[in-house]
Amino acid sequence: MTSKPESMKKEVDALISKGGLLYYSMIDDTQGLPEKLEKQLEDKKIKLPNFKTEYDTWYSEAHAVIKKVLPDRLVDFVKQYKDEKRKEIDFLTYGIADYLLGLRTTRYGGSEVIADGSAAVGKMQIQNSILEAAAKRFESSLFDIQEVLQADMFDSELGAARELAKKGFVRGGGAIAGVVLEKHLFHVCEVHGHKSRKKHPCISDYYQLLKENDIIDTPKWRFIQHLGDLRNLCDHKKDREPTKDDVIELVEGVEKVIKTVF
Structure with missing residues (x-):
C-alpha cells in the first residue's frame, strides 16, 4: 500500500x-x-x-x-x-x-x-x-512530512470551529480552535527541543517557553496571549459570555499563528 x-x-x-x-x-x-x-x-x-x-x-x-x-x-x-x-x-x-x-x-x-x-x-x-x-x-531529511499532514488536519478542525461559531455554538467552536492552538504550540516547542517542566502544560506555558527561548518575539507573544484569553473565555465561566465575533477572531488568529510560528 x-x-x-x-x-x-x-x-x-x-x-x-x-x-x-x-x-x-x-x-x-x-x-x-x-x-x-x-x-x-x-x-x-x-x-x-x-x-x-x-x-x-x-x-x-x-x-x-x-x-x-x-x-x-x-x-x-x-x-x-x-x-x-x-x-x-x-x-x-x-x-x-x-x-x-x-x-x-x-x-x-x-x-x-x-x-x-x-x-x-x-x-x-x-x-x-x-x-x-x-x-x-x-x-530532504530536514522536512518533517508530519507538518503537511498536521496542517491538513488543522485546516479541517478550524473550518469546523468557524462553522460552529456561525451557527451559534460559540463555546464549542472556541474550544476546538483552542485545542488546535495548543497542539501547534506544543509541536513548535517539540521541534525546537524545548519541553515544559509542568506535567500538564497549557497554552500559556508553551508560548512562554517559546518567548524565553527567542523563538517568538514580544509582539507575537502578546498576540498568542490574547488568543489564549479568548480560548479561556470560551472554556471557562467568566464575567461575560463569548460571542461569535470572539470565536471568529480566535480562529483567524490561530490560522495566522500556524503560518508564522514554526
Missing part, C-alpha cells in the same frame, strides 16, 4: 510534469517550439495541453502544494500570475493572467510593443521551478 507521503510526492511530480508541458505550450503559442524539442515531443507521442483551458486547474493545485510545503515562496509564486502592486504593465510586470486575457501593450501608436504573451513565458518557468523546489522538500 502506498503511504500518504509517497502518494503526495507522486502527485507533486505529476504537477511538475504538467507544468513543464504547459511551459512548452506557452512557448509554442508565443514564439514556436525549437525543431529539436518539437521532434522529441513527437517521438514520445506527447501532446501539449491547451494552456488557456488547463492552466487554472494546474495553478490551483500547485498553489495548494506550495502553501503547505513551501509557504515562504507562495508570494513569489502568485506574483508570477499577477502582480497586484504594479503601477504599469511592462515586460517585467506582465503576468500569466495578462497572457490568458491576450493582453498586449504598445506605444507610439502601436508601432512599438512594450509587452505581449512572450513576457509571460519566463513567469511560467519560475512558477514550475518553485513547485520543483517544493518537491525537493519531500526528499
